[in-house]
Amino acid sequence: MQEQGTAYLLLQRRHIHKKDYPNMLDITAAGHLEAGETPQDGVRELREELGIEPEPGKLVYAGVIADSIMQPDMTDNEFCHVFFYRHAGAISDFRLQEDEVDSIVRVEAEAFRKLCLGEADSAAAEEFSRGHGERGTGIKLTLTDIVPHEPAYFTFVLHHLQSLIDQNRHL
Numbered sequence: 751m752q753e754q755g756t757a758y759l760l761l762q763r764r765h766i767h768k769k770d771y772p773n774m775l776d777i778t779a780a781g782h783l784e785a786g787e788t789p790q791d792g793v794r795e796l797r798e799e800l801g802i803e804p805e806p807g808k809l810v811y812a813g814v815i816a817d818s819i820m821q822p823d824m825t826d827n828e829f830c831h832v833f834f835y836r837h838a839g840a841i842s843d844f845r846l847q848e849d850e851v852d853s854i855v856r857v858e859a860e861a862f863r864k865l866c867l868g869e870a871d872s873a874a875a876e877e878f879s880r881g882h883g884e885r886g887t888g889i890k891l892t893l894t895d896i897v898p899h900e901p902a903y904f905t906f907v908l909h910h911l912q913s914l915i916d917q918n919r920h921l
Contacts, residue, residue, distance in 0.1 A: 756858060
């Protein structure tokens with residue numbers, strides 16, 4: 751999402767009753783592929799979790815990265831296929847799946863980069879809860895608010911996000 755020349759990243763706040771990482775922030779749409787699905791079929795997660803239908807050909811594939819999240823009670827090993835989608839609409843376009851997503855959080859891409867790379871302790875953001883339309887609430891993000899992906903995961907995502915931002919500046 752881009753407004754007045756500033757690039758924003760949208761995150762989702764996972765539902766408070768989710769088994770894994772409840773009430774934590776994660777990428778906007780995430781899920782596991784069903785048997786026989788391709789990574790491109792994962793676009794259904796945008797429909798299911800956010801209620802939006804991406805324009806054909808507008809998903810940008812960044813690639814795949816191995817990610818391991820070590821928790822006291824589990825190890826979560828995944829191969830994450832990462833896609834980017836530039837949402838040109840309003841936050842109110844999203845129809846959040848009630849048992850999956852509590853809210854959408856918008857943070858400046860640069861502030862998120864600094865937070866993830868340890869260059870800042872927090873990042874200002876806005877949280878948009880279900881039913882509140884375009885009215886966001888100011889919040890302060892810290893790394894403890896975010897699903898604890900490996901540093902390499904964040905580096906991968908941030909590198910590709912910066913490439914897309916740079917491309918959009920030159921269009």
